Amino acid sequence: MMIYTLNVRGVFPVNCYALINEQSQHGFLVDPGAQGEDILAVIHEKHWQIEKILLTHGHFDHTGAVNFLRQNLDIPILIHENGKDYLQNTTLNLSACCGEHILVDDASFVHDGDYIQLADGSLALKVLHTPGHTPDSVIYYNADGHYALVGDTIFKGAVGSTEYPGGNKTDLAHSLKKIFALPADTILYSGHSRPALLAQEQQRNQRSMSIN
Ligand SMILES: [Zn+2]
Numbered sequence: 001m002m003i004y005t006l007n008v009r010g011v012f013p014v015n016c017y018a019l020i021n022e023q024s025q026h027g028f029l030v031d032p033g034a035q036g037e038d039i040l041a042v043i044h045e046k047h048w049q050i051e052k053i054l055l056t057h058g059h060f061d062h063t064g065a066v067n068f069l070r071q072n073l074d075i076p077i078l079i080h081e082n083g084k085d086y087l088q089n090t091t092l093n094l095s096a097c098c099g100e101h102i103l104v105d106d107a108s109f110v111h112d113g114d115y116i117q118l119a120d121g122s123l124a125l126k127v128l129h130t131p132g133h134t135p136d137s138v139i140y141y142n143a144d145g146h147y148a149l150v151g152d153t154i155f156k157g158a159v160g161s162t163e164y165p166g167g168n169k170t171d172l173a174h175s176l177k178k179i180f181a182l183p184a185d186t187i188l189y190s191g192h193s194r195p196a197l198l199a200q201e202q203q204r205n206q207r208s209m210s211i212n
Contacts, residue, residue, distance in 0.1 A: 010034030036068030056151025058086025060095035060102035081109035083136030132172025133160035156196035
């Protein structure tokens with residue numbers, strides 16, 4: 001299993017991730033937020049067979065290239081069921097206030113505890129619902145590989161913002177607890193930072209909570 005980071009940029013820079021089984025070249029694409037043509041060129045150049053697009057939440061900077069890629073790849077789009085409104089509402093998904101008009105059609109919905117697998121079973125990601133930044137935020141956790149795709153719930157050196165529509169501080173605190181219950185050596189791949197080690201973020205979080 002390889003995790004590739006594609007640094008794409010629309011209004012904001014965002015990390016799009018490709019999780020690829022190097023034997024089969026099959027894999028998942030996570031949060032293709034912009035530059036769909038460039039992402040597609042990489043997919044073709046590397047001969048990847050992307051089976052599904054996974055979304056960590058419905059903010060437009062994570063979904064901006066979804067429609068383009070679906071049209072070209074004809075694959076399912078997965079998001080938490082609470083993301084339905086975000087995909088269809090440019091105020092909720094924040095694209096309207098950035099002068100963009102990003103909508104996503106025809107997503108399939110995932111739920112807490114679901115497993116998302118490649119067709120040959122070689123990669124399984126567990127869905128953990130982690131609301132707070134948005135009501136539809138999830139992380140995709142791979143226990144064998146000791147990593148999680150965490151979207152905007154937690155970053156290297158920071159936690160997710162709750163200032164946007166649907167944000168909720170209490171929910172975020174519960175979700176961080178859920179994340180910190182994972183093994184300490186889990187690597188967190190976020191939407192807008194370099195990878196983070198769970199143990200370090202947990203220590204940082206405990207310190208900042210004791211100061212406040
Ligand atoms: Zn976000």
